Amino acid sequence: MSLDPEGHALEFLFHPNSIAIVGISADPADLTRERFLRPLLDFEFPGHLYPVNPKGGEILGLKVYPGITDIPGTVDFVIISVPAKLIVPVVHDCIAKGVRAAAIYSAGFSEVGTEEGEALEAEIARIAGEGKTRIIGPNCMGLYCAKGRLSYRSEYPKESGPVAFLSQSGGNTTHLVQMAAPRGVRFSKIISYGNGRDLNECDFLDYLAHDRDTEIIAIYIEGIKEGRRFIRTLRDAARAKPVILLKGGCGEAGFRAVACHTGALAGDDSTWDGLCKQLGIIRVDTLEELADMIVTFLFLPLPQGRKVALIGTGGGASVLAADACTNSGLLVPPLPEHLKNRLLRANSLAGSILTNPVDTLSIFQESKFVETVKTISPWEGVDLLVTFLLLADMFPAYLGKYDRLVNGILRSSKVSSKPMAVVVQPASHPEMFKETFLAQQRLVSSGFPVYPSIPRAANAISKFLDYHLRQ
Amino acid sequence: MSLDPEGHALEFLFHPNSIAIVGISADPADLTRERFLRPLLDFEFPGHLYPVNPKGGEILGLKVYPGITDIPGTVDFVIISVPAKLIVPVVHDCIAKGVRAAAIYSAGFSEVGTEEGEALEAEIARIAGEGKTRIIGPNCMGLYCAKGRLSYRSEYPKESGPVAFLSQSGGNTTHLVQMAAPRGVRFSKIISYGNGRDLNECDFLDYLAHDRDTEIIAIYIEGIKEGRRFIRTLRDAARAKPVILLKGGCGEAGFRAVACHTGALAGDDSTWDGLCKQLGIIRVDTLEELADMIVTFLFLPLPQGRKVALIGTGGGASVLAADACTNSGLLVPPLPEHLKNRLLRANSLAGSILTNPVDTLSIFQESKFVETVKTISPWEGVDLLVTFLLLADMFPAYLGKYDRLVNGILRSSKVSSKPMAVVVQPASHPEMFKETFLAQQRLVSSGFPVYPSIPRAANAISKFLDYHLRQ
Numbered sequence: 001m002s003l004d005p006e007g008h009a010l011e012f013l014f015h016p017n018s019i020a021i022v023g024i025s026a027d028p029a030d031l032t033r034e035r036f037l038r039p040l041l042d043f044e045f046p047g048h049l050y051p052v053n054p055k056g057g058e059i060l061g062l063k064v065y066p067g068i069t070d071i072p073g074t075v076d077f078v079i080i081s082v083p084a085k086l087i088v089p090v091v092h093d094c095i096a097k098g099v100r101a102a103a104i105y106s107a108g109f110s111e112v113g114t115e116e117g118e119a120l121e122a123e124i125a126r127i128a129g130e131g132k133t134r135i136i137g138p139n140c141m142g143l144y145c146a147k148g149r150l151s152y153r154s155e156y157p158k159e160s161g162p163v164a165f166l167s168q169s170g171g172n173t174t175h176l177v178q179m180a181a182p183r184g185v186r187f188s189k190i191i192s193y194g195n196g197r198d199l200n201e202c203d204f205l206d207y208l209a210h211d212r213d214t215e216i217i218a219i220y221i222e223g224i225k226e227g228r229r230f231i232r233t234l235r236d237a238a239r240a241k242p243v244i245l246l247k248g249g250c251g252e253a254g255f256r257a258v259a260c261h262t263g264a265l266a267g268d269d270s271t272w273d274g275l276c277k278q279l280g281i282i283r284v285d286t287l288e289e290l291a292d293m294i295v296t297f298l299f300l301p302l303p304q305g306r307k308v309a310l311i312g313t314g315g316g317a318s319v320l321a322a323d324a325c326t327n328s329g330l331l332v333p334p335l336p337e338h339l340k341n342r343l344l345r346a347n348s349l350a351g352s353i354l355t356n357p358v359d360t361l362s363i364f365q366e367s368k369f370v371e372t373v374k375t376i377s378p379w380e381g382v383d384l385l386v387t388f389l390l391l392a393d394m395f396p397a398y399l400g401k402y403d404r405l406v407n408g409i410l411r412s413s414k415v416s417s418k419p420m421a422v423v424v425q426p427a428s429h430p431e432m433f434k435e436t437f438l439a440q441q442r443l444v445s446s447g448f449p450v451y452p453s454i455p456r457a458a459n460a461i462s463k464f465l466d467y468h469l470r471q
Numbered sequence: 472m473s474l475d476p477e478g479h480a481l482e483f484l485f486h487p488n489s490i491a492i493v494g495i496s497a498d499p500a501d502l503t504r505e506r507f508l509r510p511l512l513d514f515e516f517p518g519h520l521y522p523v524n525p526k527g528g529e530i531l532g533l534k535v536y537p538g539i540t541d542i543p544g545t546v547d548f549v550i551i552s553v554p555a556k557l558i559v560p561v562v563h564d565c566i567a568k569g570v571r572a573a574a575i576y577s578a579g580f581s582e583v584g585t586e587e588g589e590a591l592e593a594e595i596a597r598i599a600g601e602g603k604t605r606i607i608g609p610n611c612m613g614l615y616c617a618k619g620r621l622s623y624r625s626e627y628p629k630e631s632g633p634v635a636f637l638s639q640s641g642g643n644t645t646h647l648v649q650m651a652a653p654r655g656v657r658f659s660k661i662i663s664y665g666n667g668r669d670l671n672e673c674d675f676l677d678y679l680a681h682d683r684d685t686e687i688i689a690i691y692i693e694g695i696k697e698g699r700r701f702i703r704t705l706r707d708a709a710r711a712k713p714v715i716l717l718k719g720g721c722g723e724a725g726f727r728a729v730a731c732h733t734g735a736l737a738g739d740d741s742t743w744d745g746l747c748k749q750l751g752i753i754r755v756d757t758l759e760e761l762a763d764m765i766v767t768f769l770f771l772p773l774p775q776g777r778k779v780a781l782i783g784t785g786g787g788a789s790v791l792a793a794d795a796c797t798n799s800g801l802l803v804p805p806l807p808e809h810l811k812n813r814l815l816r817a818n819s820l821a822g823s824i825l826t827n828p829v830d831t832l833s834i835f836q837e838s839k840f841v842e843t844v845k846t847i848s849p850w851e852g853v854d855l856l857v858t859f860l861l862l863a864d865m866f867p868a869y870l871g872k873y874d875r876l877v878n879g880i881l882r883s884s885k886v887s888s889k890p891m892a893v894v895v896q897p898a899s900h901p902e903m904f905k906e907t908f909l910a911q912q913r914l915v916s917s918g919f920p921v922y923p924s925i926p927r928a929a930n931a932i933s934k935f936l937d938y939h940l941r942q
Contacts (some may be wrong), residue, residue, distance in 0.1 A: 034868065139786075155867060155900075157898065164797065169787020171864050178863035220791060248790040251797025253827065256805055260824040261786035285798070286926055315610075315732035316640020319693060319719040320758065327756070328720025334727055353731040356724065375663040393645050396626060428649040428896060429626075433904035455757055 008017045010199070010207040012102055013134075014145040014185035014189060016076035020068055020099075022090050023081035023106075026059050033059060033140075035152060036105070041144075042154040050075065059132055068093040083121060085106030087138075088190040091124050094130030094342035101199075102128070102135055103142030110263030111139055118263075126198045127284045135320040139262060140194030141170030144187065147213065150190070153177070161186020163294055164208045166201065168193060168222045168262045172287060176218070179291040179375060182437070184444040185298060188213035194290070195262050200225045209237035216297050218290055221367070222248045222258040223267060228347055235279050240465065244282040244293045247272045280470055281461055292451060292460035299449035301419040303384035306465055307331045308458075309376050310357035310424075312388035313364075318357035321388060328458035329466075332356055333381050342375045356382075364398075369408035370415060384461070387414060388423040388454055389439070395432055399420050402439040410446055421449045423457050474658035481670070481678040484572055485616040485660060486606075487547035488520035491539055491570075494552035494577070497530050503552040504530060506612075506623060507576070512811055513625040514617075521546065533588035539564040543661065546570050550613060555579030557590060558609075559578045559817050562595050566602030572607055573599070574613030577883055579908075581666055581734030582610055589648075589734075590918075596668045606785050606822050610733060612641030618684065623663070624648070632657020634765055635679045638674065639664060639693045640719070643758060647689070650762040653908070655915040656769060659684035673704045687768050688712055693719045693729040694738060694798030713938065715753040715764045718743045748867045751941055754933055761933035763922060769918035772890040774854035778802045779929075780847050781828035783859035789828035792859060792925045799929035800937075803827055806851050813846045813898075821935055834858070835869075840879035841886060848887040855932070856887060859894040860910070867905055873910040881917055892920045896927050 019040065024032045037060055040049055050071045051059045058064060058373060065071045068078065068090070075450050078099050080090055094102050123137060128135045136142055136165055141152045146160040152170070155237045165184055170192035177190070191204050201221055208214050217237055224230040225234075237243050249258030250269040276283040284290045308330045310321045322332045335343070335356045343354045353359035358376065363370035377385060389405055391398070398405075413420050422443050427436040442449050442456035451457035490511065504522075508531055521542045522535045529535060530733070536542045539561070549570050550562055555577050565573050580592035585768045592609060599606045607613055611621045617631035623641070627648055634656055635923065636645045641663035648661070659682060660672045662675050672692055679685050688708055695701040708714050720729030721740040747754040758770055779801045781792045793803045804829045814825045826829035827845065833839035848856060862869070862875055869876070884891050893914050898907040914921050922928035 043587060167787070169785070169790070171785035171861075172787035172791070174864050175785075175788065175861060178866070182899060221786060222787075246791075248787060248794065250794045251803075253797055253803030253805075254790050254794035257786075257790045257793045257828050257830075258824055258825055260826055261790055261830070286795070286924075288924070314640070314642035314646075315728075316638070316643035316691060316693075316719060317646065319640070319725050319728045319732055320643070320717075322724035322728045323721045324721065324757070326724055332722075332724030334724075353728055355727055355731055357728050359728075359732070390642075393642050395649070399474075427904070428653060430905055430908050431897070433908075437901050437904075450527055453759070 008207050008210050010203060012076070012205040013143060014150065016047060016100070016148070018050065018073065018075050019045065019077045019079065020050040020052050020071060020075045021079045021081070022052040024051045024059060026057055026298050032105070036079050036081065039151040039154045040149075043149040043151045045149045045160065047100055047101070048073065066327065068097045071097070076101070078102040079105060081105040087120070087124060088127070091133070094133045095127065097471070099133050102133055103140060104138035105137060105140065105142065107139040107370070108200050109138045111260055121195065121197050128198060135198035137194040138197065141173065144173075144190035146187070157181050159186050160188055160213065162213070163187050163218060163298065164189045164191070164211065164214040164216070165218045165220070166191045166204050166208060167220040168196065169220055170194070173222045175287050176291060179288065180206055180294055180442065182444070183291065183295050183450050185291070187292050191397050194223060200349035202226055202229045205233045205237050209233070209240045211224040215241060215245045217295060218294055219243065219245045220248060221245065222262050231275065234275070234281065236390040237283050238279045241294070242282065242297050244284060244290060245276060246284050246287065257273065280467070281338070282467055288456070291458065292456050293463060295449050295451070296460040296464045299447055300461065301462060302468055303419050303465065305383040306379060307333050307383045308461070309385045310388070311360060311363070311372060311376070312390065313359060313361060314359065314390060314393055315353060315359055317388070317390050317393070318353050323358045324455040325458045328455070328462040330458055330462050331414060332414060334380070335376070335379070339375055339379060345371060363405060363408065366404060366408040366411060368450070370412045373412035374415045377418045382418060384419045384421065386421045386423065386454070386457060388425070390425045391427065391432060391436055395429060399400070399431060399435065402435045406439050406442045409443065409448070413446070413448070421451065421457055423451045423454050426452050479681050480679050481674060483547070484614060484622065486901070487518060487520065489544065489546050490516065490548045490550065491521040491523050491542060491546045492552070493523040493539065494551045495522045495530060496524055496930070497528055503576070503674040507550050507552065510622040510625045514620040514622045514629065516620045519544065525695055538568070539568045539794065542568070546704070547572070549573040550576060552576040555588070558591070558595060559598070562598050565604045566598065570604050573604055575606060575609035575613060576611065577611065578610040578757050580609045581668070582731055584731065587845060592666065592668050599669060606669035608665040609668065609778045612663035617658070624732045626840075627661070628652050628657050629659050630658055631684065633684070634658050634689060634769065635660045635662070635685040635687070636689045637662045637664070637675050637679060637683065638691040639667065640691055641665070643691045646758050647762060649932060650759065651765055653767050653911065653915070654762065654921050656762070656765050667696060673697055673700045676704045676708050680704070680711045686712060687765060688714045689765055690714065690715065690716045691719060693733050702746065702834050704818050705746070705752065709750045709752050713753065713768050715755060715756050715761060715768075716747060717758065717761050722806070728778035738870070751938070755940055759927070760930065762928050764934060766920050766922070767931040767935045769917055771892055771932065771935060773939055774936065776854040776888050777933070778854045779854060779932070780853040780856045782831060782834070782843060782847070782857070783828065783861065784830060784832060785861060785864055786830055788859070788864070789824050794830045795926040796929045799926070799933040799935050801929055806847070807852065809849060810846055814843060834860070834876060834879065837875060837879040837882060841883045844883035848889045853889060855890045855892065857892045857894065857925070857928060859896070860904060861896045862907055863899050866900060870902060870906065873906050876909050877913045880919070881915065884917070884919070892922065892928055892932065894922045897923050
């Protein structure tokens with residue numbers, strides 16, 4: 001494979017000129033149409049789209065062809081969604097047509113755990129390999145690339161971004177996007193590769209390591225096909241970019257589920273732990289943590305150290321915020337007397353904690369909050385500021401006024417001499433939902449890293465610092 | 472103190488016949504009116520309410536008295552919200568009027584860390600003690616008791632329930648209620664006692680241990696006043712009812728924040744850990760975990776063991792669900808062949824995992840889901856069932872159809888021979904908020920324990936089993 005990213009052997013996957021979808025039907029209940037054709041139309045895929053069904057006719061305004069070989073002109077890419085037992089002739093047709101790659105959505109192969117399933121998967125790989133058609137899957141959702149206007153979900157972001165997500169599970173890609181997109185994360189490539197029989201994690205990881213559009217690589221992996229090659233590829237990828245890894249199937253039951261899900265061998269958990277430590281991979285335990293880490297890498301400017309100033313409201317909330325930071329390995333140093341005195345002038349209310357955490361009602365008054373940040377941020381004893389908006393406490397009195405809180409934070413960020421992160425507590429009441437969402441969107445579109453809780457913010461920021469300390 | 476709960480020395484606190492509020496004003500921006508008088512009106516407090524302000528006049532339709540001693544008839548309870556430096560004469564007035572108890576909202580006492588603050592707090596306690604007026608606080612929100620129609624927040628539930636929350640922080644009570652109430656939790660008493668100078672955690676804990684309306688005691692505590700008495704009271708309480716404890720100020724910074732917040736000495740973290748283990752107290756690290764534990768104690772019938780069947784959709788999600796359970800110390804045993812075969816008949820779709828976790832599309836079809844639960848639940852290899860609705864994956868296709876998913880779960884619970892818990896993933900998109908909330912409400916009002924994520928459900932269920940195993 002070439003080291004020139006533009007010339008990478010897999011680049012063509014993300015920019016096909018024409019796509020055929022096999023196993024689609026005009027039936028109103030047909031899921032293949034909704035899962036694969038509709039998103040391509042919604043993304044305004046600029047090339048040719050060919051629905052394939054022996055019955056012919058028309059689907060969503062597009063002419064239907066009885067078979068792949070009946071399509072006039074070339075077909076670069078095929079999405080296959082026919083029952084497993086009908087798949088072999090479709091793969092033969094791909095080869096006959098000179099199709100460069102096919103993503104097989106169909107399940108019922110090695111993951112079933114039967115000899116037949118395993119044999120069928122091997123057979124497809126053999127046929128495709130001889131015919132030089134590359135296979136993604138089987139048992140996968142395939143590819144998303146906003147620049148190539150490829151997507152398997154209509155609601156995925158239409159804009160491209162610097163994060164790649166390589167995932168054996170298609171469902172987990174959707175969960176991650178839904179958690180990360182409202183927090184400002186945009187993706188270069190999302191690759192759901194299922195059983196990974198032909199193109200596997202090594203191929204895609206190598207591609208992403210070279211991909212100029214990808215700055216951060218996130219991985220959900222259940223098991224690997226080629227041990228040595230995987231370690232080599234992972235090491236090279238981690239040298240090129242931050243790699244954040246969620247390993248599925250760590251426990252005994254998860255291990256068993258992996259075998260049924262993608263037919264992979266999950267591998268020993270401590271081996272994965274050792275590997276991640278050795279190669280400088282950020283390992284996470286949940287999709288939520290994966291989203292938090294991506295947000296941090298994307299939006300938090302690197303603090304010079306672990307010393308955090310906590311600014312929010314509520315005595316008990318401040319105590320718990322400090323505990324959460326300490327538990328995650330961050331430091332919450334006390335403010336020196338002269339700064340406390342300066343804060344006291346802007347925060348004269350009894351009951352405020354002004355030592356760090358700073359429990360300040362100034363958060364409700366734009367200019368006072370700006371003054372608070374101006375006072376604290378230049379102090380050399382602190383490396384970053386975390387502001388928390390615990391909106392539950394402001395409901396219902398502050399409903400309709402979240403904008404003011406956000407104004408203060410946005411203005412303060414312009415005068416802060418240190419990186420800032422913001423915690424926006426999720427709405428707990430339907431009346432708060434929309435306003436909370438919009439408040440978060442304003443912070444996100446101004447480039448803030450936004451977290452749903454202090455423990456989650458503290459954990460991600462601490463791991464982010466660990467990563468850079470190691471570099 | 473009497474052991475007869477009805478005759479407990481503090482019972483009168485929750486059923487005053489008359490309440491005066493000192494430091495309230497007619498000023499439209501007055502917070503004391505909104506914080507204390509408005510909730511009492513919204514809760515339809517049946518006794519007399521006396522706003523007190525030297526200016527007289529009328530507030531929210533009630534006659535204002537210039538001083539406590541000007542009020543005709545008796546005053547049982549006083550809420551004091553005047554600046555600290557004005558408080559001594561108010562306490563003298565309470566005594567002159569024969570007031571039985573006063574909750575002091577005002578801050579600016581021992582928590583400020585000055586000699587003056589400490590002296591003032593001691594002075595108030597001394598005066599009140601001589602006059603036999605009991606003091607709650609200072610620096611607190613006071614009391615909530617739905618049966619006594621007492622509340623300091625209008626949006627707290629109007630209905631009473633079996634959970635008591637004793638908290639040094641008023642803000643944390645609101646955070647907990649906002650997280651727990653939508654999940655069906657209702658409270659007998661909520662006590663925000665701040666600095667706890669006169670009535671402290673020992674007094675309230677003893678009361679709650681005897682309170683017939685309280686079945687579960689939740690505590691947020693920052694520090695204690697009387698070490699030996701506290702341990703004795705806590706032990707007695709834990710023998711009577713489950714006690715769930717969140718200790719604030721565990722880290723060095725949290726410890727310092729505690730000193731500023733309620734003036735308490737936080738104590739050594741490992742001491743608290745040992746104490747909880749020894750006395751059978753359930754210790755938690757966050758308010759979120761506190762809410763999860765309460766939900767579990769309230770709504771999950773005790774499973775006979777740690778063996779969980781996981782039922783949901785999505786291969787990757789199932790793998791991560793199994794991992795989360797294993798990580799929390801639950802067991803996820805594989806289903807025997809004959810059950811797998813029975814499930815296969817109802818779940819013939821390729822790609823399903825039928826080993827446990829059970830990744831089944833039957834969740835979308837009411838009767839098939841009922842059949843799935845009917846098949847799995849009688850098996851002796853399993854002690855409880857956890858169903859997960861990962862709604863992000865169903866958006867937008869299933870918008871408007873969440874009701875169907877809930878119907879299946881509600882019906883299946885009637886045929887399940889084992890306890891069931893449900894995970895409802897929070898909405899990630901504004902369009903999902905209302906429907907997700909309503910789906911959750913239907914499950915909650917049918918008595919299900921509902922959790923926002925699988926790791927949180929697994930953690931709480933595992934700790935719940937640990938607790939009962941120890942008993």
